[in-house]
Amino acid sequence: MALPLQDKLAIGIDIGGTSTKIGIVDSEGDIKFRTELSSTDNNSIEEFIDQLYDKLYPIIEQHGGNDLIHGIGIGAPNGNYYTGTIDYAPNLKWKGIIPLAFLINKRFNLPAILTNDANAAAVGEMIYGAAKGMKDFIMITLGTGVGSGIVANGQLIYGHDGFAGELGHTTIIPNGRFHPGTNMYGTLEVYASATGVRRTAIELIASSNEESLLRAIPEDKIDSKAVYDCAIKGDAIAKEVFRFTGEVLGKALANFVMFSSPEAIILFGGVTKAGDLIINPTREHMEANVLPIFRNKVKLIFSQLKEADAAILGASALVWGTEIK
């Protein structure tokens, strides 16, 4: 007899450039077991799958075997939901097109679903987090880069080819700052990522003579956290870094609101540690740049998933689809 869905477990695998995080998660979002695997200590994707199997299969057995597992969800950079492939991920060891969902499905004899990490984060938020019960929201991840996952009518928007939701690469300031990774100018990512916060700090220090705690920090040590530490001590330039970042982000969010009219925009990732310093200017410029019919309606909130757990939870949540709510 088939188990009710809420008694089953999901496996979440988050593949990053250096390490792969693995967790066994119940339908409430409790992580029952977690482990890790190097993403780089292998000579091929096949060897990586072998290592994954050797590590994970005994744990699946301990948790009641395949009958108890509803499926394996995988979040990976450049992961394509439709094809189950990782396509030309610049930060991963395996080059070209990697049919990861296929390989994992074959090896484990379990359903395997793959998407990119920002989409996985959005599904995680919808199943276990701040977007529980929402049918229309946008997830923005502000980390090394800026990722996004868009949910409308209760479904993730994948687009015709599986690549929808690249909001970090939309142009916000025409002819603005250059993005060396994409050769584009003035895109959201080049301002609102942790890398963007660092660049803004360096630019602001260089363009003024104002005193700042930031001047005491070697340039290669200036990052989003260092700027935050200075800002909470009252440093004017450090505060201006987040105000400016929020201004650009808020203007971008205004455009996104007029696209899909979400109930909420959920912010996640390192830059959100700046709290009110980033969210207040973001909200101000979002509200100032939408039509009146959208004003004061969109919740701008932080993720409710713990950062250490979010990647595993998001990947595992893919398995539940929209069946559990």
Added chain:
Amino acid sequence: MALPLQDKLAIGIDIGGTSTKIGIVDSEGDIKFRTELSSTDNNSIEEFIDQLYDKLYPIIEQHGGNDLIHGIGIGAPNGNYYTGTIDYAPNLKWKGIIPLAFLINKRFNLPAILTNDANAAAVGEMIYGAAKGMKDFIMITLGTGVGSGIVANGQLIYGHDGFAGELGHTTIIPNGRFHPGTNMYGTLEVYASATGVRRTAIELIASSNEESLLRAIPEDKIDSKAVYDCAIKGDAIAKEVFRFTGEVLGKALANFVMFSSPEAIILFGGVTKAGDLIINPTREHMEANVLPIFRNKVKLIFSQLKEADAAILGASALVWGTEIK
């Protein structure tokens, strides 16, 4: 016994500022009958509904009565799909919130579905036109204003409140041209609408001494059509008007592509009469401003619905939902 859906008829009603167009449409998109009604020769919405009933009911009878009609679809400015209401439409006679779908449903005893005109156009294109069989596309209407309807996963995106798809009001050029209707700056509508084309023409004439056929036209007669007529005669300034319009539109479309990764973007409305003069620069700047993974994948095409029929077809198509494909 219930008739098969393909043997039933839909009523499409398009409510405009001056006139209301009405048609009876079969499931193939053939308009079996059409008529019109003034939107302004009435003292109240109730009187308008009475006039509509007196005009339309005899025609429904002639076409086999209510049993043959699958429903009434209505396109209207500021029409809200969820509530069935027209909310504060600036160009309509009736002020405030008008529960139009409710009133029509009560009077005709037929299902009534309402949405805004651009969303209706998108559904019309999906059921009868250029987007037949597509699950992911964006419809952009370039008329007096710029409207949009976004389809993802085979469904129109309405957003949490029914107001999604206001792409004409997204900011493309920060601190750009002022929009007197919205008090916003640099939004798509203020450049890519027919009104925007006219403004660009007037600005270009004023800012140069170059000879132009446009100079012979009184300023109040300069419109999108006049600019087109000059452009096909080879007038350099007139051609530049469309090139510039296409540049702004193309940059906007690039951002939209990175949002929902549509299979196609379908352009509709008066400005599209400029044909290659507008679509070539639009395509060029769209392609130049997307990430490589989106390049040369999105079809940029014109609507396949006749402009005179499109509003009725779009409204009627709401009735079929996604049942007929």
